Amino acid sequence: MKWRGRERSSNIEDRRGTTVGGGGGFGRGGLGYNPFGSGGGFRIPSGGRSSGLGLLGTLVAIGIILVLMGINPLDLLTGTGPTAPTQVSTSQLPSTNATEDELAQFVGVVVKETENLWGEVFKQNNLTYEPPKVVLFSEQTTSACGIADASSGPFYCPNDQKVYIDLSFYEQLRRQFGAPGDFAQAYVIAHEIGHHVQQLTGVLPEFNRMRPQLSQGDQNAYSVKVELQADCYAGVWANYVNQEKLLDQGDIEEAINAANAIGDDMLTRGTVQPRNFTHGTSAQRMAWLKRGLESGDVGQCDTFASGAV
Numbered sequence: 575m576k577w578r579g580r581e582r583s584s585n586i587e588d589r590r591g592t593t594v595g596g597g598g599g600f601g602r603g604g605l606g607y608n609p610f611g612s613g614g615g616f617r618i619p620s621g622g623r624s625s626g627l628g629l630l631g632t633l634v635a636i637g638i639i640l641v642l643m644g645i646n647p648l649d650l651l652t653g654t655g656p657t658a659p660t661q662v663s664t665s666q667l668p669s670t671n672a673t674e675d676e677l678a679q680f681v682g683v684v685v686k687e688t689e690n691l692w693g694e695v696f697k698q699n700n701l702t703y704e705p706p707k708v709v710l711f712s713e714q715t716t717s718a719c720g721i722a723d724a725s726s727g728p729f730y731c732p733n734d735q736k737v738y739i740d741l742s743f744y745e746q747l748r749r750q751f752g753a754p755g756d757f758a759q760a761y762v763i764a765h766e767i768g769h770h771v772q773q774l775t776g777v778l779p780e781f782n783r784m785r786p787q788l789s790q791g792d793q794n795a796y797s798v799k800v801e802l803q804a805d806c807y808a809g810v811w812a813n814y815v816n817q818e819k820l821l822d823q824g825d826i827e828e829a830i831n832a833a834n835a836i837g838d839d840m841l842t843r844g845t846v847q848p849r850n851f852t853h854g855t856s857a858q859r860m861a862w863l864k865r866g867l868e869s870g871d872v873g874q875c876d877t878f879a880s881g882a883v
């Protein structure tokens with residue numbers, strides 16, 4: 575991605591080097607129980623093919639519908655708990671501060687580009703996009719959803735409306751998941767920002783509201799729709815930066831490869847248990863990313879439509 579020299583977001587909260595201890599009232603087990611209540615899903619009305627953007631407004635205005643599903647405590651891109659991949663020891667990582675500083679700059683540009691896209695989309699629907707803060711941390715930090723550490727993976731916390739990223743995750747993405755490339759990294763960010771959009775449109779709040787009434791299976795099914803919609807939104811963002819001529823040869827493939835690498839079936843080596851199936855298969859993730867990418871239309875991201883997933 576051609577990102578160097580481009581404007582960076584002012585919403586980056588750099589906490590690297592300020593490791594937080596186990597205090598703060600969260601305790602080590604803080605994350606274990608589902609702090610990041612990934613939120614719920616709102617049903618996005620389908621139809622209205624003419625202006626996909628109109629759907630977003632409709633969604634918000636109408637108040638939306640619902641269905642709930644998923645769970646996923648940390649709303650991690652990569653999964654956690656029993657399904658989480660073995661963590662690469664930090665000592666094996668060659669990352670230097672210089673490398674991470676460059677990554678931090680890259681993240682700043684990517685976030686800025688998401689602000690540009692979603693600012694436009696919301697504006698076209700007579701809404702105002704309030705961008706989230708994006709927290710960069712190393713080792714451990716606190717969030718309104720509990721303590722985050724390297725094993726958390728990138729996630730969005732609806733309670734404080736912030737995205738949390740430990741930059742060492744990118745090394746893991748490259749080595750362990752076989753998903754190298756800066757656009758694979760950009761996809762991860764765009765996906766998490768997609769969850770913030772869902773927060774603003776009411777999808778996540780509705781999910782959290784309904785979740786207690788849902789069975790585990792229904793929660794998981796709902797979670798998959800939420801995750802695939804975030805993938806589709808990441809695709810819409812990729813379409814946007816492509817129109818800006820910021821993509822390099824191979825960028826699209828990098829993102830699709832990443833979506834393939836982190837599907838629930840890949841993370842668990844094909845033995846997905848229903849209770850762990852919260853993000854969708856690799857095929858589903860690639861399909862919804864491509865759908866957003868090829869259409870550039872948020873109206874195409876209605877994973878809640880009957881039969882869509």
Ligand SMILES: [Zn+2]
Binds near residue numbers: 649651766769801804
């Ligand atoms: Zn997600």
